[in-house]
Amino acid sequence: MSIAAITGVGVVAPNGLGTAEYWSATLNGTSGIDRITRFDASSYPVQLAGEVSGFAAEAHLPSRLLPQTDHMTRMALVAADWALADAAVQPGEMPEFDMGVVTASASGGFEFGQRELENLWGRGPEYVSAYQSFAWFYAVNTGQISIRNGMRGPSGVLVSEQAGGLDALAHARRHLRKGTRLVLTGGVDSSLCPWGLTAQIPSGLLSRSTERGRAYLPFDAAAQGYVPGEGGAILVMEELEIAKAGCDRPIYGVLAGYASTFDPPPRSGRQPRLRRAIELALSDAGVVADDVDAVFADGAGVAELDRVEAAAISAVFGPYGVPVTVPKSMTGRLFSGGAALDVVAALLSIRDGVLPPTVGTGRPAPEYQLDLVTGAARPGTVRTVLVLARGYGGFNSAVVLTAPQV
Structure with missing residues (x-):
């Protein structure tokens, strides 16, 4: 049975863009949680979030992709690019049906969807983007990553909220065991917009604290809910023996169970x-x-x-x-x-x-x-x-x- 190895990672996180920046901040205990700035949240019961700051999609992606993608998908595309570069993989040099994409999504392109609904009700149907037909969809990150990189092998999307990030990796491992050579996998999410935040508040699980250092307290006696955030990671997964055959390529670890x-x-x-x-x-x-x-x-x-x-x-x-x-x-x-x-x-x-x-x-x-x-x-x-x-x-x-x- 083949062994699934992780050979590349790409990170877009509230406390760091790129793996090195994220890891340095994480080891130093640097938090990316702060007041919401993406929109005016002053009238909302939830005031804090983990926003990805400093991310400029236009610096990383071609302009043609920007009108057709949600903020979430732009981050996923960049994370995928970084993961492939980290693994020293050139997709154009591999057979397109030997490469797959499996991601997880909890909300799809919420911000894109909200904007187009505003256009529909405020300006009329002729102002709704044709890209709305897929930019909001759960599978959009998988689709856009596969199109951008010419990956036409087995692909899919897992929708199980926070657990989805692990479920996607397991599904990618299944594809490797069936003979796929490489799978991009992981998850990137974002729903930090008025519609997205409103959808989360009724769960009663979000922290309403305004004290950024004490708002999200896992396993603390004073725990009062979690703080929502955005971002995530995309990983390159390959069969271990194939990964070992590569020159000067990292092997971060093995998905053993x-x-x-x-x-x-x-x-x-x-x-x-x-x-x-x-x-x-x-x-x-x-x-x-x-x-x-x-x-x-x-x-x-x-x-x-x-x-x-x-x-x-x-x-x-x-x-x-x-x-x-x-x-x-x-x-x-x-x-x-x-x-x-x-x-x-x-x-x-x-x-x-x-x-x-x-x-x-x-x-x-x-x-x-x-x-x-x-x-x-x-x-x-x-x-x-x-x-x-x-x-x-x-x-x-x-x-x-x-x-x-x-």
Whole structure:
């Protein structure tokens, strides 16, 4: 059975454009969470978000793409370009049907859709862009990336909110096992516009704090919800032996295990299924709990959700049994982009032997019994990492990443 290796990464995050900038900020505990500037949010109950600042699409993409793409898709296209360059891959030199694209999306092109609805109701149907027919769609990032790079192999999109970033990687691994040579995968999301924010507020899960350093507090006794964000990561995935054959190409790590489960309905009396996802992912990777050096947690910042996740981690690894970190505390929850970005952070932790901190949370609630990395980055041996993600509505996903075998 083929082994799925990650050979390139491209990052667009609220606390850094590009992998180096993001990783430096993350290790230093630099947050990208601040007041919303994309529009006037003064009348909204949610005031803070993780916006990607300094991103100028016109500096990276041809002008013909700008009228037909949402802000989300522009970031995804640039992240894909960076990932391919990182992997030293020239798509034009490979057979087009040997390359696929699998991304995750939670909202599609929300901002583009809002703008065209404003045109429809404010100016008339003749002012609605023809690109609205696809620019809003969940699969648009996959489509635009594949068209831009001439990738005509197996492709798709996963829609499972925050969990989608891991589900996309697993689907990409399936394509590699069936013979596809290379797959671009991951997730980039954005819905930081009036319509997008309005759609999120009724969940009751968003933080209404205006204190940027204490608004999003995973596993803290004072947790009051999460901060929304935008961005994410695109990764190049190749079969390990093919990747090893390349010259001067990085191999960040191996996707060794994956599993997903779905929670039972509320008030059903049945237990959440996150623990089962963890156990299945470890089994798929052929490792046991003692082999895992760190957990990159979902970290919802919502008391009940944090309790469920902490209980699952403690049940598998024992109380305080493994270091746990939530680097998304510096970006907000990026929906389909969040888990993909966590995977990049986990791979860089393996590469550099250091775990990024969870910012904001001063001391985790003692009942959670977690060894949470807080305050500063923690150096140490990192060879095997578990990444967790949960999507709104009951999705649970878990991925095991391991260091590449030399």
